[in-house]
Amino acid sequence: MEIDAAASALRRKQSAYLSLDETFEIQKEMYRGQQYSQIYFARLHMMRTLLYSLVPNWKPHVPVCTVLGLEGGKECIIVGTLYKHMKLKPTILDEYSKERSAVPLVRRHNFMDPLDHLVLEDESGRVKLGGSSLSPTSYVTGVVAALHGRETDAGDFLVQDVLEAGLPSQLEFPLKSREDKYVVLVSGLSIGSSTCNPLQFQLLVDHITGHLGDEQEQGIAAEIVHVVIAGNSVEIPRGILNRQNLASKDLSRLSEPIKELDILLTQGCLWISCQGRMTQQTLPCLSSLSTDAFSLVHQLTTHLDLVQILIVLSLTILGQNIDDLEKYSEAKNKLEFMERTLRWRHLAPTAPNTLGCYPFTDRDPFLIESCPHVYFVGNQDKYETQTLEGSEGQLVRLICIPNFCETGTAVVLNLRNLECHTLTFGTSV
Incomplete structure (x- = not known):
């Protein structure tokens, strides 16, 4: 009876959100006749x-x-x-x-x-x-x-x-609760690569779903309301894609990383809201397990509850806008590059010159019209964070999310005060 009472006392907190991906979605994809x-x-x-x-x-x-x-x-x-x-x-x-x-x-x-x-x-x-x-x-x-x-x-x-244009105006921080509610940010899982350690990601999933640690740690896990998986989730062997006609064994190898990711995402979706959409395009290659779970999650989320998050995503490499800036300009760190994009009011100024993008004809979807409260990029070498203040009192939390495959580190963001810290999982004996 005591065990049942303790289990019933631990209930996961909830926080709805609104997907703002429509700006980046391509309704009728067409390249012929369009100029950059x-x-x-x-x-x-x-x-x-x-x-x-x-x-x-x-x-x-x-x-x-x-x-x-x-x-x-x-x-x-x-x-x-x-x-x-x-x-x-x-x-x-x-x-x-x-x-x-x-x-x-x-x-x-x-x-x-x-x-x-x-x-x-x-x-x-x-x-x-x-x-x-x-x-x-x-x-x-x-x-x-x-x-x-x-x-x-x-x-x-x-x-x-x-x-320069400077930071745009910022909506009032829509704080509605004094409770701690957390969003986990993770990127660079690289499932399928030779350096990927599946156990690390499994430990992360187990921690988020409350299957690790004592009652105190499970209570902390119950305060996680969303998980954002920010790009570079799978890695396909390059040798396979170089061939025009794939053998059956190559097709199997091609799908294995996606199936493994699908299984892990399904575990998370059964316990917590995983944000599976990309701000550029949706991810159509997931199999039915996690896709059905994502559909259920999206039906349950109807409005932006706590914070407006600006998510810089790409289907292949999240954070490539910042990586590209590092190739063609100089700064003391990645956070300074992020700050520049905000002051320029443009997420990816080097696109389409040196950074590939779709040839939009009627708009530039990468213009920043409203100042975010949180701005993060993934697949970085290390974790970095700072707050940026604009001339009109705007406050932005800048976060560099480290590559999980290489570091075993995810970032935890508190929606109550926008403070953040890291979660690191090691598997060495």
Whole structure:
């Protein structure tokens, strides 16, 4: 009777949420006849309207003009998209030569060079930028900004000051409870890879579902209300995908990691709400077990209860927007890259230049219209976190989620106060 009473006292807390993935969903996928220039036009149009509204408070007495309207020596403000000329930037011919090379070439971690320079472009033309106010090391292709300066005799634009969009306005933190409620963030499971340790993920599942530890630890597990699995969940052997016609044994190997993930997700879905949708596209390859469980979970969730979470997801590599910034610019850490994307109001400014994305024609879905309370990226080398404060009092929790396969570490976020800590599982004796 005592055991039954203790078991009945431990009930998992609940917290509903609203999926905001619609912005990223592609209704009618089509590539033929679509140009990537359209996404740049949409980005420039939206961001220029915003920057024009900020200019009067920034430089009220300086005129705004286009690149074509520049006059030598006359101070003005121009608004456009930055393009970064990079000597070491890879090209398709470089990639082809690497594939044909008998000796594997070492891939560079960063493509920065002292000769890199920035250009600003609008519909009327482009102009090379100079001056020390705009460092090429801190910017990448695709950022829209307002620049104050003047045209030099050489035809360049000498930048004196820079205006970025800054953090957008933030909705009031919708805190409705003083209870601790936790969201577990995990990424980089890499099920199917040679380095994957299935026992580590099983320990995580057992902890979340309350099958590990004493009554106190089970009580803590009962406060976990959501689990976000943030990309890179399975890894398919590259050798299999290189063949056009797959043998039956290869098909079996191809599906094994997905089946293993499906079984583990099913265990979690029976006990807790697992967020299985991607903010870009849904994951159609799960088998019926977890798919049915996810359907039930989504039917039960109807509104955003505690916090608005901005989830940066990709079907293959979550956090690749930050990883791409690291290749083409410099910062002291990943958190600084994350902060820049918020101040630029764009999740992936390097897309589609060096980061692949769908060629949207009528919009740029990666523009940040509302400041999140939590902003995280997955598949990072290590766990990092800090809070960022905007000029209007916005507060954002920045989180780098480490690769679980390599570190055995997940991140736990408290929805009550947005504090976070790590959960680490080891299997060595």
